[in-house]
Amino acid sequence: MLALVTGAAGFIGSHLVDRLLADGHEVIGVDDLSSGANVQPGVELWEMDVADPSLVEKAAVRRPEVICHLAAQVSVRVSVADPLRDARTNVVGTANVLEAARAAGSRKVVFTSSCAVYGVPDALPVPPDAELRPASPYAASKVSGEVYAEMYRALHRVDFTTLTLANVYGPRQTPEGEAGVISIFTDALLAGRPTRVYGDGTQTRDYVYVLDVVDAFARAAGERGGGLRLNVGTGAETTDRELHSLVAAAAGAPDDPEFAPPRLGDLPAMAVDPAATGDALGWEPRVALPEGLAATVAWARDRAAP
Numbered sequence: 363m364l365a366l367v368t369g370a371a372g373f374i375g376s377h378l379v380d381r382l383l384a385d386g387h388e389v390i391g392v393d394d395l396s397s398g399a400n401v402q403p404g405v406e407l408w409e410m411d412v413a414d415p416s417l418v419e420k421a422a423v424r425r426p427e428v429i430c431h432l433a434a435q436v437s438v439r440v441s442v443a444d445p446l447r448d449a450r451t452n453v454v455g456t457a458n459v460l461e462a463a464r465a466a467g468s469r470k471v472v473f474t475s476s477c478a479v480y481g482v483p484d485a486l487p488v489p490p491d492a493e494l495r496p497a498s499p500y501a502a503s504k505v506s507g508e509v510y511a512e513m514y515r516a517l518h519r520v521d522f523t524t525l526t527l528a529n530v531y532g533p534r535q536t537p538e539g540e541a542g543v544i545s546i547f548t549d550a551l552l553a554g555r556p557t558r559v560y561g562d563g564t565q566t567r568d569y570v571y572v573l574d575v576v577d578a579f580a581r582a583a584g585e586r587g588g589g590l591r592l593n594v595g596t597g598a599e600t601t602d603r604e605l606h607s608l609v610a611a612a613a614g615a616p617d618d619p620e621f622a623p624p625r626l627g628d629l630p631a632m633a634v635d636p637a638a639t640g641d642a643l644g645w646e647p648r649v650a651l652p653e654g655l656a657a658t659v660a661w662a663r664d665r666a667a668p
């Protein structure tokens with residue numbers, strides 16, 4: 363099939379391009395290269411803003427069967443500082459991608475949401491039908507994208523699956539994204555620089571390996587999971603302090619972080635329940651955190667080598 367991947371040069375998008383090409387699909391990538399720099403061999407790149415209306419015309423000519431929409435302004439902090447910039451890419455951009463799918467007669471859009479939409483949930487791990495409580499412009503923009511995708515299914519019969527990602531980590535990740543702490547710890551520990559844990563180290567996140575995440579996208583791009591929002595995470599919480607120990611072990615570095623006051627707006631705990639994703643897509647996370655961290659540190663070590 364012909365797949366269009368927005369955010370194709372980004373951390374997750376570039377791995378998804380690799381996976382779709384390996385599965386024998388043809389891939390068009392859309393990316394303005396504002397943060398992503400991973401243009402994979404074999405992808406046809408449309409270098410453009412995802413909110414550019416000419417995307418609709420271009421898609422109508424090439425008619426991708428599926429659009430995986432990952433392009434986004436990905437930083438919660440940037441979204442708080444500049445909510446209009448966030449909304450232009452994440453809200454207007456998503457409306458534009460859905461319009462492109464309608465014009466192209468695409469079968470489905472796989473929309474990328476974030477566990478940030480759950481805010482401070484009532485219980486962990488959060489099920490996919492939990493109340494959405496966005497606590498930042500970024501989270502609000504993702505909720506908006508989810509609602510737009512549902513609306514396009516009802517109005518124009520473009521099917522969707524929303525994948526609500528936990529904290530994704532792995533090779534090619536950058537410090538800006540939601541699992542940026544792994545990248546920050548890794549780079550500092552490999553360079554022998556000090557590391558910092560904010561708060562008392564008990565804040566938790568659900569870390570899911572990037573190749574497991576693209577497996578969920580590849581499955582959702584098929585016939586299953588239509589009309590659903592599905593969690594893509596492990597369901598397990600890892601504290602910041604535990605994470606530091608695991609990255610230090612993978613890097614062969616001392617496990618001795620500094621502690622700094624908690625940062626305003628950081629959510630105390632997160633993990634998402636992937637059980638329904640297993641039922642809908644036959645998906646489950648396969649890569650354990652120590653194994654994934656070993657691969658991530660090996661990649662960072664190679665990149666840092668002279």
Ligand SMILES: NC(=O)c1ccc[n+]([C@@H]2O[C@H](COP(=O)([O-])OP(=O)(O)OC[C@H]3O[C@@H](n4cnc5c(N)ncnc54)[C@H](O)[C@@H]3O)[C@@H](O)[C@H]2O)c1
Pocket residue numbers: 368369370371372373374375392393394395396397398399410411412413431432433434435436451455474475476477527528529530531536539540541
């Ligand atoms: N990394 C995580 O832990 C995580 C967690 C939850 C959700 N997500 C979501 O997954 C998706 C991919 O995130 P990522 O971690 O790979 O981040 P990333 O920054 O590596 O990838 C985003 C890509 O989108 C591109 N882009 C940004 N603005 C654009 C625009 N206006 N027009 C065209 N391209 C644009 C960037 O150049 C980049 O290549 C995003 O939608 C993000 O919100 C990521």
